[in-house]
Amino acid sequence: MVTKSSFNFFLFILVTIGPAVSIVLALIGYPLIYTISLSFFNRSIIHPEPRFVFISNYISLLSSPTFYRVLYNTLYWTALNVVATTGLGLITAILLADASLKGLKIFRPILLIPWAISVPGYVTWVWMMNSDYGIFNEILKSLGLISHYISWLSEGKLALIGCTIANTWHMYPYMCSMILAGILSIPNEILEAANIDGAGSLKRFLYITLPLISPNLLVAMCLYTIWTMNSFAPYIMIPGGLGGAAETLPIYAYKMFFQRYEFSKGATAASILFMMNLALAVSYLRFLMRRWK
Amino acid sequence: MNLTKTFIKASKYAALVILAIFAMLPMSWMLLTSIRPPEEHFLSPPTFLVKKPVLDHYLKIFSDIRFVNYFTNSALVAVLTAIVTLLIASLAGYGFSRLRFRSKELLFLSIITCQLIPLMVIIFPIYEMFSQLNLLDNVVALVIPYLILTIPFSTWMSRAVLSSIPRELEEAAMLDGCTTLGALFRIVFPIAAPGLAAIVVFCFIEAWNEYLLALTFLSSVEKRTIQIGIFLFKGEYFTDWGALMAASTLATIPMIILFILIQKYFIMGMAGGIKGS
Numbered sequence: 001m002v003t004k005s006s007f008n009f010f011l012f013i014l015v016t017i018g019p020a021v022s023i024v025l026a027l028i029g030y031p032l033i034y035t036i037s038l039s040f041f042n043r044s045i046i047h048p049e050p051r052f053v054f055i056s057n058y059i060s061l062l063s064s065p066t067f068y069r070v071l072y073n074t075l076y077w078t079a080l081n082v083v084a085t086t087g088l089g090l091i092t093a094i095l096l097a098d099a100s101l102k103g104l105k106i107f108r109p110i111l112l113i114p115w116a117i118s119v120p121g122y123v124t125w126v127w128m129m130n131s132d133y134g135i136f137n138e139i140l141k142s143l144g145l146i147s148h149y150i151s152w153l154s155e156g157k158l159a160l161i162g163c164t165i166a167n168t169w170h171m172y173p174y175m176c177s178m179i180l181a182g183i184l185s186i187p188n189e190i191l192e193a194a195n196i197d198g199a200g201s202l203k204r205f206l207y208i209t210l211p212l213i214s215p216n217l218l219v220a221m222c223l224y225t226i227w228t229m230n231s232f233a234p235y236i237m238i239p240g241g242l243g244g245a246a247e248t249l250p251i252y253a254y255k256m257f258f259q260r261y262e263f264s265k266g267a268t269a270a271s272i273l274f275m276m277n278l279a280l281a282v283s284y285l286r287f288l289m290r291r292w293k
Numbered sequence: 294m295n296l297t298k299t300f301i302k303a304s305k306y307a308a309l310v311i312l313a314i315f316a317m318l319p320m321s322w323m324l325l326t327s328i329r330p331p332e333e334h335f336l337s338p339p340t341f342l343v344k345k346p347v348l349d350h351y352l353k354i355f356s357d358i359r360f361v362n363y364f365t366n367s368a369l370v371a372v373l374t375a376i377v378t379l380l381i382a383s384l385a386g387y388g389f390s391r392l393r394f395r396s397k398e399l400l401f402l403s404i405i406t407c408q409l410i411p412l413m414v415i416i417f418p419i420y421e422m423f424s425q426l427n428l429l430d431n432v433v434a435l436v437i438p439y440l441i442l443t444i445p446f447s448t449w450m451s452r453a454v455l456s457s458i459p460r461e462l463e464e465a466a467m468l469d470g471c472t473t474l475g476a477l478f479r480i481v482f483p484i485a486a487p488g489l490a491a492i493v494v495f496c497f498i499e500a501w502n503e504y505l506l507a508l509t510f511l512s513s514v515e516k517r518t519i520q521i522g523i524f525l526f527k528g529e530y531f532t533d534w535g536a537l538m539a540a541s542t543l544a545t546i547p548m549i550i551l552f553i554l555i556q557k558y559f560i561m562g563m564a565g566g567i568k569g570s
Contacts, residue, residue: 016388019380027440035414113552127322133334177559
């Protein structure tokens, strides 16, 4: 009886959790090992037979100026987006959690909807940022923020900033909802008690709300940093890359794999990207587990 | 005192309205461009006013068989991804919410961790695998890599949904003679239906909006999904903005409807880490 039920139990685990785990292992575990090992070989369209070269792919990548430009772009792009999205998400969440305001039921879907619109949204931003006929330029100009139209997406220095504006539009609902969940879970009594003790709204935010939402915020920021680092938004908006000005590490790796057929070079860049993500992923998981406890 | 309070409240509303305009701006501009006649596209300065609204761009898309294909392809891959994910993730979610065994949390965490793996590290080996199995350029086969994107958050969500259903209900059903699986399909899943439906919708949105895998795995022109197909109108030297924006509007409308349907589950879905491409 005992053996039968434990056999059943094992079978049940296999049937329920088995498919999910095996798909994940097959589609992520194996390719991950494959790519990392490919980075130690030399393989491309001209050398289809892989040859073991140990770390010489890494050495040649790390000694090329292109790599540092790409790396700089990646970090710049990630930093811009994390700051902009977190800031906008925080402001939106605070407003949407404010019970003294009316009509939030209408505002909430309107403010969160950009999340559901990806490629069409990016393409529309390309059109809106057009240097001659772009409405975004016209709006900024009529608000007095710029004196003449800016070519957001065709000037090297501005390209990633332009992409950041579009990406922030698309992704701030994620940050907003993560922060909103944190704010809404704060018991009202705590804030009321602070109010009675004479704490103003700024003090209440800094000393009560912010510490209490920080677990949510850290988890969201970690995950978002990883996503942004791997984002293809600059490629969707500026496929040509503007002579490398809008090229981040994942885009560089993608071009090596699928446009220049330098498979090992692509694998090397992808492995470096993976290692950069690993540190972030470890802290994400630590924050996540701390929140669970 | 009262005056400052009113002022603060007014500025909060003002902030909400400005944010709402920012959020709606691309959608409005997309729609306006799509109904503008071609001669009104290149106005300097651009204006929100449409003098002579036309439906030409929409007619152009509807009469183009390629676009009909793109929408069917997108719908097909999104529906299949949603169904397959639901089957796998709801079972996994059930297992994680009900069973107790060693290394359960480790397994769960390993599935969640998959959201953190950059696509770039796995895309090339999967591409080669697909090329050996002759699965490239196959819309249905695209569902397989899409599962990487949907299974982690769906497992998370279905665990959360199913954990909220009391165990006693199943136990009562089993006393009445149901098997474990019978209780699962007759009692648990029907109660969890709204939450599971939200998972289906999230998977649909995720698959519909996906760009990179569709770009890489589908090469022939007629097999694209709509996210790739719209770029047919975007050229290096000339872009047909009217048609491009009309196609974009058509690709966006289903997303807006679905989003409004699952609004209630949005926060929960985000907590599970849905990227939304």
